[in-house]
Amino acid sequence: KLEKPVVVDKTVVPGKTEPTIIAQAYQYGDFLGNLDLTFDYKGKLTEYNGSLIDVSTAKEDVRAAEILKPYADQIAELKNEEVGANIVNALPNPRGEISVRNSETALGNLITDGMLKKAKEYNKDTVIAMQNGGGIRAAIDAGPLTVGEVLTTLPFGNTLATAKMTGEEIKNLLEISVGVAPKENGGFLHVSGMKFEYDSTKAAGERVTKMEVNNNGTFEVIDPAKTYVIATNAFTAKGGDGLTPFETAYKAGRVTDLGLSDWENLRDFTKSLGQVDYKIEGRIVDTSKLPN
Structure with missing residues (x-):
């Protein structure tokens, strides 16, 4: 501001x-x-x-409001349209000491799970999904989910993309993600299909201590030399929010934009679940905050 x-x-x-x-x-x-x-x-x-x-x-301009009313009514109708999913527990989108930009959230887990599921339909080799915390803009209340809530949470109209990244590049991405933690970072990455640990007391670039990918229900250590397919949004896939390893992959032709809207993916994924009951699972852990 x-x-x-x-x-x-x-x-x-x-x-x-x-x-x-x-x-x-x-x-x-x-x-x-x-x-x-x-x-x-x-x-x-x-x-x-x-x-x-x-x-x-500012006071509302009466004449302008009259002109806009037919359009506003259509927007209200769309916003109030129910998706067909029930949010069992509210999905917060915190800012501050504990934030969507420095900590795992249930909402981040939901969004990335939906990204991973959709990406697998187009590339079965996709094993990980990543969503920048800066792109998650609002919480979702408990109860019937509406299109308006989905659009408010993911308002940027980003499309889904896949990127081929080495394990070493994944490590570099995660180092950028947690590089200023516990300070907020729009490039903080929420994840699906993997989990990782880091120590926020260590120097930036040397914080990530453990990375594992889900291989058919079993978590195995990510190999720095191996290539993995990652789903993310087109903004981060081009290096947005300072995620330069994605930019490198994009310029090298290793990114494929699937052209699928992020909010529509989230809408469809929640509808497929019906009852949406998400929580923090320990996908992202700052080991310096664990009890001794």
């Missing part, structure tokens, strides 16, 4: 000839960003001014 624009110019970066103006209106549509820029006839920025408008303090 930037109350005012931040300028990066020659006083910040010596030798920079053109200023860069950075503006950010926080999240969830809480604010509307307002930015005014003035350029000279050569296109050089001469003045800038920006601010945030608190949407909660």
